[in-house]
Amino acid sequence: MESVVTNALNEFDQENGYYILNTEYGTFQVKVCKGGPAFTLKVQEKGGKDIEMDIDLVPCFVFGKEMWPVNGFKPNPISEKPEFFIVPKPLKDVNNSVKYWRLSFQEQEKSYNGRKENFEASDKANQEIKRQLRP
16 A cells, blocks of 8 residues: 555655645645554645644455355344445554454444434433543
């Protein structure tokens, strides 16, 4: 993935260690940070204006419904989202932790969490956790 990111960014001009992106929305400067298998693009509007964001790029593999995990997993609850992902799982205090991967069901989570009744329950749980953790 590193070569893909590097080759893509090398298409842009560079200035003071930043890649310069000219868009219809303005000019942005981008700095690349690497951490484990992921990259973070730190984007800010040139001239230090109001827009700043970080974009995380993480490698993943996409698997279809025929590869849905069975042992220890429930069937897919969102049939219109049959794919799942495998993403790197960095482990602390483990050498070569880039060899570890985890399953990711982000499309199903997005669909499930997007339902209003699920959001309200989740929001209440988050509020209760915050209340209990306050000093």
